Amino acid sequence: VKRAILCLVFILIFSLLATTDAFAQYVSPSYKAEETFFGSGGELDASSTGYKAQSSSGALGVDQVSGPINFIQGNQNFDVGPTTTVTAAFSSNVTTGDLLVVAVGGSNNATFSITDTQGNTYIKAKDVYNPSIGFTGYTSAIYYTVAKSSSADTVQAYNAASSGFMRLLIHEYSGANALDATSSNTGNSSTVDSGSAATNFAHELVFGWLASDNGVTSAGSGFTLRETAGSESTMDKEVTSKGSYNVTAPTSSSNWIGAMATFFESNGGAYSGFLTPNEPFLEMTVNTSSVNLGVLDSTAAKTGTATFNVRAYTSSGYTVASVSAPPKTSTGITLTPMSSQGASTVGTEQFGINLRANTSPTTFGADPTQQPDSTFAGGYAATGYDTANQYKYNQGDVIAQTVTGGWGLTTYTISYIGNISSITRAGSYSMTHDLVVVATY
Amino acid sequence: MSKQKNSLIDKAAQKVTYFGVALVVAVATLTPLLLSPRANAAQITGRKLTIGSGVPSAVTTYAFDFTVPTTGTIVKSLAADACTTAVGTCTTPSGFSVTGVTLTGQPTGLGDASGWTVNTSTTGSLRLANSSDATTPSGAQHVSFSGVTNPSTVNTSFFLRITTYSDGSWTTPIDTGTTASAVVQTLTVNAAVAEVLNFCVGSTTVNDATSSPGADCTAIGGTSLNIGTLDTGSTNVSPVNTNGGDNKNGVAMIRTNAASGAVVSYDSIQQSGTNQLGTLRISGANCNASSSTLTDQCIRAKGTTQGTIAAGTENFGMTIGAVNCGSVSSYTCTFSSGAYNLQRDTNYDGNGTNTFTTDSGAVGGTTNQGYAWDDSGTAQNIASSASSTTKVIDDEAMILKFAATPSITTPFGLYAAQADFIAVPTY
Numbered sequence: 001v002k003r004a005i006l007c008l009v010f011i012l013i014f015s016l017l018a019t020t021d022a023f024a025q026y027v028s029p030s031y032k033a034e035e036t037f038f039g040s041g042g043e044l045d046a047s048s049t050g051y052k053a054q055s056s057s058g059a060l061g062v063d064q065v066s067g068p069i070n071f072i073q074g075n076q077n078f079d080v081g082p083t084t085t086v087t088a089a090f091s092s093n094v095t096t097g098d099l100l101v102v103a104v105g106g107s108n109n110a111t112f113s114i115t116d117t118q119g120n121t122y123i124k125a126k127d128v129y130n131p132s133i134g135f136t137g138y139t140s141a142i143y144y145t146v147a148k149s150s151s152a153d154t155v156q157a158y159n160a161a162s163s164g165f166m167r168l169l170i171h172e173y174s175g176a177n178a179l180d181a182t183s184s185n186t187g188n189s190s191t192v193d194s195g196s197a198a199t200n201f202a203h204e205l206v207f208g209w210l211a212s213d214n215g216v217t218s219a220g221s222g223f224t225l226r227e228t229a230g231s232e233s234t235m236d237k238e239v240t241s242k243g244s245y246n247v248t249a250p251t252s253s254s255n256w257i258g259a260m261a262t263f264f265e266s267n268g269g270a271y272s273g274f275l276t277p278n279e280p281f282l283e284m285t286v287n288t289s290s291v292n293l294g295v296l297d298s299t300a301a302k303t304g305t306a307t308f309n310v311r312a313y314t315s316s317g318y319t320v321a322s323v324s325a326p327p328k329t330s331t332g333i334t335l336t337p338m339s340s341q342g343a344s345t346v347g348t349e350q351f352g353i354n355l356r357a358n359t360s361p362t363t364f365g366a367d368p369t370q371q372p373d374s375t376f377a378g379g380y381a382a383t384g385y386d387t388a389n390q391y392k393y394n395q396g397d398v399i400a401q402t403v404t405g406g407w408g409l410t411t412y413t414i415s416y417i418g419n420i421s422s423i424t425r426a427g428s429y430s431m432t433h434d435l436v437v438v439a440t441y
Numbered sequence: 442m443s444k445q446k447n448s449l450i451d452k453a454a455q456k457v458t459y460f461g462v463a464l465v466v467a468v469a470t471l472t473p474l475l476l477s478p479r480a481n482a483a484q485i486t487g488r489k490l491t492i493g494s495g496v497p498s499a500v501t502t503y504a505f506d507f508t509v510p511t512t513g514t515i516v517k518s519l520a521a522d523a524c525t526t527a528v529g530t531c532t533t534p535s536g537f538s539v540t541g542v543t544l545t546g547q548p549t550g551l552g553d554a555s556g557w558t559v560n561t562s563t564t565g566s567l568r569l570a571n572s573s574d575a576t577t578p579s580g581a582q583h584v585s586f587s588g589v590t591n592p593s594t595v596n597t598s599f600f601l602r603i604t605t606y607s608d609g610s611w612t613t614p615i616d617t618g619t620t621a622s623a624v625v626q627t628l629t630v631n632a633a634v635a636e637v638l639n640f641c642v643g644s645t646t647v648n649d650a651t652s653s654p655g656a657d658c659t660a661i662g663g664t665s666l667n668i669g670t671l672d673t674g675s676t677n678v679s680p681v682n683t684n685g686g687d688n689k690n691g692v693a694m695i696r697t698n699a700a701s702g703a704v705v706s707y708d709s710i711q712q713s714g715t716n717q718l719g720t721l722r723i724s725g726a727n728c729n730a731s732s733s734t735l736t737d738q739c740i741r742a743k744g745t746t747q748g749t750i751a752a753g754t755e756n757f758g759m760t761i762g763a764v765n766c767g768s769v770s771s772y773t774c775t776f777s778s779g780a781y782n783l784q785r786d787t788n789y790d791g792n793g794t795n796t797f798t799t800d801s802g803a804v805g806g807t808t809n810q811g812y813a814w815d816d817s818g819t820a821q822n823i824a825s826s827a828s829s830t831t832k833v834i835d836d837e838a839m840i841l842k843f844a845a846t847p848s849i850t851t852p853f854g855l856y857a858a859q860a861d862f863i864a865v866p867t868y
Contacts, residue, residue: 282621282623290628290631291629291630291631294632294633295634306628327630327631329700331700416630422698424698424833425698425700425833426634430630430631432496432627433628438490439489439622440487441618
């Protein structure tokens with residue numbers, strides 16, 4: 001009996017040793033579910049077990065990593081204008097995976113887009129317009145991205161709506177990489193207030209971008225002033241408990257504008273949630289079979305919409321590209337696409353799209369909707385297609401994407417516009433809108 | 442003794458039983474690990490499949506990008522199996538086909554820079570091999586196939602299970618990983634642009650190539666122009682502001698979005714009387730059949746070939762002084778540089794240059810430009826955009842200049858010529 005027991009023990013120990021690699025993966029803190037799905041045959045059960053274990057522990061939603069959040073560096077630049085661009089460079093190389101937060105401001109009701117020399121994709125966290133500031137009004141916006149490489153980086157802001165003065169303030173943080181809550185506010189008093197928003201995680205960075213007619217040059221209580229461009233400033237603080245937060249700062253009584261965004265550290269994995277399957281997953285569904293813009297008119301823009309869903313579970317996110325040539329006739333005459341982002345202009349031949357809720361040339365379209373919310377699904381309109389009332393179409397462009405990972409279900413609405421000039425060639429124009437989703441696992 | 446013997450037999454039987462149980466457990470535990478073909482395969486990372494089209498059944502490219510973790514083993518073959526699911530038994534998606542697949546180019550990062558060939562003999566599997574590969578993989582790998590037929594079911598995800606092999610016959614796996622893509626419902630975007638032709642003829646005081654005779658056809662008016670009392674000492678060329686002239690040119694403006702352009706022609710209206718019915722004549726007059734007769738009440742038409750007119754040598758003709766760009770807003774239009782879409786016929790282009798005709802009023806001697814007029818009533822083309830690079834026309838206006846001179850025997854009277862102008866667009 002002893003021999004038999006020893007034999008069994010030996011065999012069982014040997015068996016456990018043989019499966020240690022798989023076992024280690026679902027008890028390791030650095031475990032990422034997707035990495036085990038396509039391992040050896042023995043690992044499939046292990047990953048399944050690990051998945052369930054995470055769910056039962058109550059770790060629903062996106063996992064948060066609770067390391068320190070550190071401000072690494074920042075810079076600013078401003079141009080009294082009139083201008084449509086302003087640039088600012090980080091004085092030292094930024095680090096791969098660090099959060100880059102950009103605050104941009106400009107006169108009028110501006111529509112910004114942000115690019116940088118690393119080729120990062122910037123997502124708008126929040127923007128707000130106060131028509132009472134200055135002579136022409138003022139727009140503030142916060143954008144963010146995650147640095148794709150460790151190298152020098154220069155950021156450029158572009159105002160597609162108008163030419164005026166511009167502010168650009170850039171920041172690098174370690175220990176955060178995903179957006180959580182946002183708020184914005186306008187008013188006229190001696191305290192600038194971004195408005196409040198509730199955070200979903202205990203450990204977050206609260207970032208504020210405040211401006212007023214009489215200037216904001218110092219931070220409110222508990223906040224650290226980071227950059228000042230002209231007389232407008234950014235500030236932040238690190239919080240360690242969930243709650244409702246706002247950013248405030250003193251000013252001489254005047255019209256003011258404020259925006260806030262909070263960021264946390266996500267490990268890019270989704271451990272649960274009813275929309276997240278227990279295997280690598282990618283699903284794309286186009287819900288519309290045809291969009292008819294009708295007979296185009298040189299005196300009025302024509303519009304149409306279509307929707308598609310992307311449901312994904314990937315470690316490195318996904319992109320959706322529009323690979324079709326713009327609408328053309330059977331004889332090959334093309335309706336001129338909008339090669340750069342711009343507004344609908346009646347009387348000018350244009351074909352363009354965006355993925356936003358628009359109010360011009362009419363009220364149509366919708367912003368991407370993440371289900372059940374943005375902490376589960378990370379799909380956004382891509383740069384160039386992410387500004388309301390601004391349209392663009394370039395064959396092959398990425399029109400939708402995730403930023404730091406891809407999971408959950410996002411519903412996108414494509415808004416189409418068509419304009420013609422007085423000499424746009426007659427005929428029936430058609431495009432088979434070919435959408436290609438590419439996920440990285 | 443018997444009991445002791447039985448006890449020994451029982452103990453021996455128990456040992457055999459325990460060992461048997463242990464053996465069964467061991468075999469049951471280890472067999473899947475030992476026999477699994479993927480037991481030693483490592484996870485391919487950064488896996489990405491970029492398909493050239495998401496349209497169902499489209500024949501397109503499949504480009505794989507990934508990074509193999511095992512860099513010390515030479516890869517001699519690779520397979521990407523198309524499956525309806527990410528894991529489990531692989532079922533080829535309906536409609537997916539590798540028939541006719543080729544390599545878009547030699548793979549990079551996988552091994553040797555050349556020598557890789559595609560294999561299409563396995564249904565649902567994109568395969569390539571290089572049995573003589575002698576280079577271990579490095580960095581990121583890129584493999585692209587052309588001519589792959591997408592799955593045919595709309596709004597369907599499918600999975601490509603990638604495996605690298607250390608042999609050239611897809612037998613001994615090294616690394617494996619799966620990526621996904623999707624074919625979606627065809628989304629058709631339609632729009633129509635209606636046919637447009639705005640064409641008008643009238644009179645204008647504009648006598649250059651740049652001043653707008655009117656924003657568009659709604660601003661063009663007038664049904665006649667007067668080149669005044671003719672005199673043998675000169676040729677009256679519109680606009681004439683002496684001797685009864687009304688200081689106007691003729692104008693014909695056109696806007697069309699016809700993709701193949703438009704042709705403009707005129708035909709002289711045949712007036713009452715006999716002979717030379719379409720020329721500058723007294724209505725109802727009986728003219729001679731020969732247009733060379735200078736004593737009838739018809740001024741001899743210049744004919745279908747343009748030529749200059751000498752004062753006192755009876756002639757009537759017309760030319761296009763310029764293609765006026767003053768009303769064009771949709772594109773750059775400059776007559777003097779030749780940047781206009783409505784090209785004049787060579788018999789109505791004055792002297793063939795892009796200089797506005799200098800003939801105007803009472804021109805002594807011989808005119809600087811050529812003129813033509815066909816009095817037969819047959820349509821004569823005077824301009825067309827069919828040969829232009831851009832065939833559409835945005836309110837380009839032809840400044841029509843009329844010229845006439847009498848002979849000393851031309852009878853007095855009120856002379857008139859009439860014409861229909863026609864624009865024919867081709868869409």
